[in-house]
Structures are given as C-alpha cells and as structure tokens.
Amino acid sequence: METPEHLFRDCGFSSRIWAGSDLGIRVEGAEGVSISDWICNWIRYLAKRDEGTYQVIFFVATLWALWTTRNRITFQAQDVNSHIITNMIYRAIRERANILWKSLDSRMGQVNRRTEEEGSPQEESLAIRNGHPVCILGMPSGCAVIRVKVDASWNRNFEAAFGWIAYDDTGRELGRRQVRTRAESALQAEAMGVRDIVIWAQEWRYLHLDISSDCLQLINQIAGADKDDHRITGILEDIRFSFSSFHCLCFNFIPTRLNGLAHNLAKQAMKL
Structure with missing residues (x-):
C-alpha cells in the first residue's frame, strides 16, 4: 500500500529528485515525521530565505510532479525517469509561476x-x-x-x-x-x-x-x-x-x- 510519506519523500526515486533539485533537500532522518508536517516545515523554512519565493514555488512544483508521475505510472503504465520529472517541474514553474520567468522591470x-x-x-x-x-x-x-x-x-x-x-x-x-x-x-x-x-x-x-x-x-x-x-x-x-x-x-x-x-x-x- 502506497503512503504519502513514501510517495513524496521516502521512495528512493523521490529522494534522488529532492537531492538533485535546486533545493538540494536531503530526506534522510525524516522517516518519523508525517508528510504534512514535513511539507509545512519546509515551506516555512524556505519562505524565510532570500530566495524564498522561488524556492517555495519550486518545492510545490516538485510535489505536484511527483504526484503526477505516480499517476502516470499507476494508471497509464508509463515509463518515467528523472529527466522527465525534472522537465515537468520546470514546465510547471514556467506555466504557473510567471514571476520566475517574466521581467519585473x-x-x-x-x-x-x-x-x-x-x-x-x-x-x-x-x-x-x-x-x-x-x-x-x-x-x-x-x-x-x-x-x-x-x-x-x-x-x-x-x-x-x-x-x-x-x-x-x-x-x-x-x-x-x-x-x-x-x-x-x-x-x-x-x-x-x-x-x-x-x-x-x-x-x-x-x-x-x-x-x-x-x-x-x-x-x-x-x-x-x-x-x-x-x-x-x-x-x-x-x-x-x-x-x-x-x-x-x-x-x-x-x-x-x-x-x-x-x-x-x-x-x-x-x-x-
């Protein structure tokens, strides 16, 4: 039975995505933390940083990409690799968070x-x-x-x-x-x-x-x-x-x- 903790964080595939992303998040040692607390804690932490706006959006886009990937594998029997999911993240950022890709000046x-x-x-x-x-x-x-x-x-x-x-x-x-x-x-x-x-x-x-x-x-x-x-x-x-x-x-x-x-x-x- 798939759990949110495994899907979004503890799976070896998911942990590699987090570690290789712009955020460089290491998930080791978080096994005892519920996924809701883990997500909230990270968003609060990232929001306080100088790069907070971009990093929070990147974090949420990564969660969305992991969920979408799980559905593609489960319901469409698609083969998905890290290259595909990384491109999904950046596509989501470009399409849904224009503040990152359009000039503010x-x-x-x-x-x-x-x-x-x-x-x-x-x-x-x-x-x-x-x-x-x-x-x-x-x-x-x-x-x-x-x-x-x-x-x-x-x-x-x-x-x-x-x-x-x-x-x-x-x-x-x-x-x-x-x-x-x-x-x-x-x-x-x-x-x-x-x-x-x-x-x-x-x-x-x-x-x-x-x-x-x-x-x-x-x-x-x-x-x-x-x-x-x-x-x-x-x-x-x-x-x-x-x-x-x-x-x-x-x-x-x-x-x-x-x-x-x-x-x-x-x-x-x-x-x-």
Missing part, C-alpha cells in the same frame, strides 16, 4: 536576436528569478539539464583563477575544474570560467546547460542588457558563438553565499 523585457551563424531567430530573454536576472536562450527540448556553478578569484598582480562544478539532474557530480591563469580584471576571470564550461559541455555534447555565477555584471553582458566591457569582448564572442551548439542555455545570477563550492575551488586554484 520593463527594462529587462524580451530581447530577440538573429544569429549570424544560423541566419534564423534565436529566442532570448532576460528574466527575473526572485529578484535576480536570468538570461535564457533557446527552449528546453526534453534533454537532461546540466547545472554548473562557477566562480573566479583575482588580485591586483593580475593573478587569477576560476573553478566550477557540474551536476546532472539527479545531483550526481559530472565534473569539476580548477584553473590558474592571468587576467586583466576579476570580470575577465569570471568570463574565462564561463567560456571553459561551455567548451567542456560542447565536448561532452550536453544540450541543456544551466550556469550559475555570482558575477551580476557578467550575466548582464552575456544577455546584452549591459554594454560589453572591452576587456572581455573576445571571450563574450567565444561564448555567444557557442549558442547554436545547445538547445537551451540559462545564465543565472546567484548570491555569493549560494556559490560556496565554486568559490572555494577558485580560491584553492590561486594557491596552485
């Missing part, structure tokens, strides 16, 4: 461009995710989402380093990298890190990439919301040239406190 409305390589329009938008900008290019096509966090370090001696770490949609680490280099500015070091990620993803033929950086200036310049800094024009051209290799690319700004692992990788690389 008219200056950050839709931006349409035509790529010279393809000679066809490529959908691009600069949106707001709970107050933080998100540059979205292309449209998801059902392929697995690869999530990467990146950060860089720099000093006035023009010494620089960057580090990044990538996960699949189940939370499994796919790779990490630390590079020591030289750069004219911290912004240039950040841009070099993003370019390195894009090159890596192209080599592995990943088609849906979600990159998070705590460098707001870089995200705005990638999206075309700010004028390009001349020191990173060539790097931005390399990044933009790669757009046609992906079905969907997302460039997110996140606060530094949420980018701790990538930050530590970059700091460590400075000491190499």
Whole structure:
C-alpha cells in the first residue's frame, strides 16, 4: 500500500529528485515525521530565505510532479525517469509561476536576436528569478539539464583563477575544474570560467546547460542588457558563438553565499 510519506519523500526515486533539485533537500532522518508536517516545515523554512519565493514555488512544483508521475505510472503504465520529472517541474514553474520567468522591470523585457551563424531567430530573454536576472536562450527540448556553478578569484598582480562544478539532474557530480591563469580584471576571470564550461559541455555534447555565477555584471553582458566591457569582448564572442551548439542555455545570477563550492575551488586554484 502506497503512503504519502513514501510517495513524496521516502521512495528512493523521490529522494534522488529532492537531492538533485535546486533545493538540494536531503530526506534522510525524516522517516518519523508525517508528510504534512514535513511539507509545512519546509515551506516555512524556505519562505524565510532570500530566495524564498522561488524556492517555495519550486518545492510545490516538485510535489505536484511527483504526484503526477505516480499517476502516470499507476494508471497509464508509463515509463518515467528523472529527466522527465525534472522537465515537468520546470514546465510547471514556467506555466504557473510567471514571476520566475517574466521581467519585473520593463527594462529587462524580451530581447530577440538573429544569429549570424544560423541566419534564423534565436529566442532570448532576460528574466527575473526572485529578484535576480536570468538570461535564457533557446527552449528546453526534453534533454537532461546540466547545472554548473562557477566562480573566479583575482588580485591586483593580475593573478587569477576560476573553478566550477557540474551536476546532472539527479545531483550526481559530472565534473569539476580548477584553473590558474592571468587576467586583466576579476570580470575577465569570471568570463574565462564561463567560456571553459561551455567548451567542456560542447565536448561532452550536453544540450541543456544551466550556469550559475555570482558575477551580476557578467550575466548582464552575456544577455546584452549591459554594454560589453572591452576587456572581455573576445571571450563574450567565444561564448555567444557557442549558442547554436545547445538547445537551451540559462545564465543565472546567484548570491555569493549560494556559490560556496565554486568559490572555494577558485580560491584553492590561486594557491596552485
């Protein structure tokens, strides 16, 4: 007999979805807590955080996706994997929580461009995710989402380093990298890190990439919301040239406190 606790939380499949999501929720140790208390406690906790609006909606969308998946398996005998349920979550967010994907500021409305390589329009938008900008290019096509966090370090001696770490949609680490280099500015070091990620993803033929950086200036310049800094024009051209290799690319700004692992990788690389 299926129970709500098992369906929404304790099932191995469900626990992997929670752990691999943007929330990174670990369900171990919650077996003795009723599902209603567990849900209420998490919503109260998430609502108090700076990212609370987005995270509460993501939490509820995940519950909905788990319930819908259970019905598809039980009543329609469908095969469902983690890629499908992750796409269901993001589709629900896009369709039912427009505050995550539409600009709250008219200056950050839709931006349409035509790529010279393809000679066809490529959908691009600069949106707001709970107050933080998100540059979205292309449209998801059902392929697995690869999530990467990146950060860089720099000093006035023009010494620089960057580090990044990538996960699949189940939370499994796919790779990490630390590079020591030289750069004219911290912004240039950040841009070099993003370019390195894009090159890596192209080599592995990943088609849906979600990159998070705590460098707001870089995200705005990638999206075309700010004028390009001349020191990173060539790097931005390399990044933009790669757009046609992906079905969907997302460039997110996140606060530094949420980018701790990538930050530590970059700091460590400075000491190499």
